Amino acid sequence: MYDSVIAWLAGRLDWIWVEALAPLGLVIAAIVTVHVLLTKRDVGASIGWIGLAWLSPVLGGIMYYLLGINRVKRRAQRFADRPSNGSRANLPTIGGRDDHLAPLELAARRLTGRHVEPGNALHVYHNGDEAYPPMVAAIAAATTSVALSTYILRDDAAGGRFIEALIAAHRRGVAVRVLVDGFGSGYFLSQAYFRLRRTGVPAARFMHSPLPWRMPFLNLRTHKKLLLIDGKLAFTGGMNIAAENLLATRPRHPVRDTHFRVEGPVVGQLMEAFARDWSFVTDEDLTSPAWFPPLAPAGEAIARVITSGPDLDLEKIEFLVLEAVACARRSIQVVTPYFLPDERLITSLSMAAMRGVAVEIVMPEASNHRLIDWAARANVGPLLSHGGRIWLNPPPFDHSKILVIDGQWSMIGSANFDLRSFRLNFELSMEVYHSDLAETLQAIVRDRKGKMLTEADLLARPAPIRLRDSLVRLLMPYL
Secondary structure, X not given: XXXXXXXXXXXXXXXXXXXXXXXXXXXXXHHHHHHHHHHOXXXXXXXXXXXXXXXXXXXXXXXXXXXXXXXXXHHHHHHOOOOOOOHHHHOOOOOOOOOOOHHHHHHHHHHHOOOOEEEEEEEEEEHHHHHHHHHHHHHHHXXXXXXXXXXXXXXXXXXXXXXXXXXXXXXXXXXXXXXXXXXXXXXXXXXXHHHHHHOOOOEEEEOOOOOXXXXXXXXOOEOOOEEEEOOOEEEEEOOOXXXXXXXXXXXXXXXXXXXXXXXXXXXXXXXXXXXXXHHHHHOOOOOOOOOOOOOOOOOOEEXXXXXXXXXXXXXXXXXXXHHHHHHOOOEEEEEOOOEEOOHHHHHHHHHHHHOOOEEEEEEEOOOOOXXXXXXXXXXXXXXXXXXXXXXXXXXXXXXXXXXXXXXXXEEEEOOOEEHHHHHHOEEEEEEXXXXXXXXXXXXXXXXXXXXXXXXXXXXXXXXXXXXXXXXXXXXXXXX
């Protein structure tokens, strides 16, 4: 009797699969295929999704629905035409350059829709030991507004001081807005966020939701680091807010980093970038003079903000890097915590090296993500074989992001040299035309150089290690 029941159930399951699920799977696979063909530009990704949909229609369809559809771009369209501060319409039209970087300036203008802003001053900070005290002091001195956007904000020995200063500013009547990443600052338990909310500080989490149908956004993060005081003073760069950046306290996992103080007209572009993100998350528009006051010249640097993300700004920072590499005549100098660019940037750097440009990349000897280190070893061979040079930055782990072209043009900000920053994360960088800043950053590049990585080093890896590294390299888009 028992065996006959089992046989009957097995027969019914077979019937359900043949009569119901199999046709449904064909419909799902066809829908996925049509959507991929109409929306995806990357050939490899398109082939992968279509293949998965036909090999495993139900599972492949579910995965594509969760991870393959760019809902962020669709959602961002709602905010594209919202008023920010109106400053973009009032930006002065700066005359084009007449040197070899003129194509770069023109490309960036067309890419971003922003003019370069003259009259800016920048100051470099090393590590949280130098950067945090003036940042906290600036919050304490704010009179009208404070805007903070960061990937990581921890309620620890470093972040606690920021939180206390933000709470105090809010209580004395300053308009405070805090935006933290919904993943980087704690997905299930964000102590900093909840402490701010408990005290009445307007705070929000970027792309965060515990709802299962919102989980596709888990992989899309705001990686921006931006503090704005009274709409006139800004701090930006690559530094998160956590005790690991206080090297003087000898943390268990120390992180070196580089951050920047910015004054001048370009602060308006930084404020606009924050306002758009805040509107995107909370539906509140920041347009008052408290956020966008008149800005006077403060220095000699010419600068412009570049935002990038999987929405209306897709791949803009990567495109700007490609243009900068193409314009370089003498030198390309990079410091990055993760060096895992795609084939087109590797090729662009290789071609620069072949035409005689000194291509110098400084990446960590050991980063805080072992898989990225493995994948990088499998990815840099073509660059080394064509004359590029790579140095390994000795511990402690360095989280700085620096690009200098010909000692004249620099790019600073939050973007790493990897596919996550170029295509998945929401990033903010600044391009700066100023030889003094470039010289300062070149000194940092020289200081970070440790042991040189060579082709011989790559070939000397045992076969199992090379196989492991090549396998992990296939995960590049998600590392």
